[in-house]
Amino acid sequence: MTLHLRADWHKAEHSRWLKWMVGILAVVLVVEYVVLPQLVGSGNVISALRGLPVILILLAVLLETVSLASYSWLTREVLAGDARPGFFTLFRIDLADLTVNHTVPGGGTTSAAVRFRLLTRCGVQPEDALSAATIQVVGANLVLAGLFGAALLTVHGSFAEGRYLSTAGAVVLVLLGLSLAALTVLDRHLPGAIRTVRAIAGKVRIISPASAEQFVRTVAAEVQMFRQEPRRLAAAVVLAAARYVLDAACLWVFLAAYGHVSSPAELMLAYSLASLVALAPLTPGGLGLVEGVLVPMLAGFGTPGHVAVLGVLSWRLVQFWLPIPVGALAYLSLRLGILGRTQKRGRQHGWGGAGVGTRG
Incomplete structure (x- = not known):
């Protein structure tokens, strides 16, 4: 079954170069027609940043760094088995993942393939990498939806377009319910879920029925693991919430630095809605969408x-643009470090390097 999983992922990688070319073109177009007009209209964000106290900029960068680090700690919590890479390795993998996500339209799919490959080459079993990624993404999005719902209940009625927020809240609530229902089905009705996904996989032919079954089984095992280990589940929820709260705090610092102290609830409502909109695979990392909702x-x-x-554009410089070169350097350090050592051992022993237990 593991071979089926690898084959399906290799099929997805055949069009990687085309996706990169399209992604680069899309980034150029978005920067040209979305970002640059905003920068010109704002009176040059770089000049405004130069006028801020250095301590505030460092605080914003620190908050964003800890936010990203909390997501890497979350990765460690959701990874099953003993062959888990060290935190610093996972942190660099997540930074490399962000670089792809922020430079390719619909980058979530491509970055997921890159992340999967990096995890397996660092010692994670393919089925564990797939199930952990699914649980992490679904769980983090559920937490984000929960933060949006809590903020909406707190500030409902204070926004001029409250009816639109109510509609958004209803949509988020439905999606939240469907996600929880799907996880419940996997936990309590696994045989029926397996039959269903095998039948669907046989018709759509995107993934083989055997791979679909293996994927469902590993995700179900992940769900059961969290149900049996409440401490681990609580830690995962806290880390997922920290990922978003600290990111929003970075935005709050910039707004305060420019002279406006926002209400935490109102800021979280705007931030969480923009983050949910950014999940739509239309532009790299929600570029243009996030700004268009937040401002x-x-x-x-x-x-x-x-x-x-x-405030929003300064925050996006730190939250969106800065991780791109940093993530590229992180990937280079992986290539020169743990990935290079794994590949060298693979050539010496005659295997490809994936699935080798390593720590780093």
Whole structure:
């Protein structure tokens, strides 16, 4: 079954170069027609950043770094088995994942393939990497939806377009319910779920029925593991929440630095909605979408327009653009370090390097 999983992932990689070319073109177009006009209209964000105290910029970068680190700790919590890479290795893998996600349209799929390959080459079994990624993404999105719902209940009625927020809240609630229902089915009705996915896989022919069954079984085992280990589940929820709360705190610092102290609940509502919109695979990392949601929402909550624009764009420089070169360097360090050592041992022993237990 593991061979089936690898074969399916290799099929997805055949069009990688085409995706990269399309991605680079899309990034250029988005920067040209979305980002640059905003930068010009804001009166040059770089100049505004230069006027901020260095300590505030360092605080924002620190908050963003800890936010990303919490996601890597979450990766360690959801990975099953003993062959788990060290935290620093996972942190670099996640940074490399962000680089792809932020440079390719619909980058989530391509970055997931890159992340899967890096994890398996660092010693994680393919089925464990797939199930952990699924649980991590679904679980983190559920936590994000929960943060949105909590913020919506707190500030409902204070926003000028409350009916739109109510509609968004209803949609998020439905998706949240469907996700929880799917996890419940996997936990309590596994045989029926397996029959269903095998039948679907046989018709759509995107993934083989054997691979679909193996994937469902490993995800179900992951769900059962969390149900049997409440401490691990609690840690995963806290780490997922920290990922978003610290990221939103970075945005709050920039808004405060430009002269407006936002309500935490209102900021979290705007941030979580923009983050949910960014999940749509339309632009790299939600580029343009996040800004288009955040700026008017913050303005609707009373943030001066120029502060909303400067704050959001400054935050995106740290949250979106900065991880791109950092992630490229992280990938290079992996290639020169643990991946290079694994590949060398693979040539010496005659195997490809995936699935080798390593720590780093």
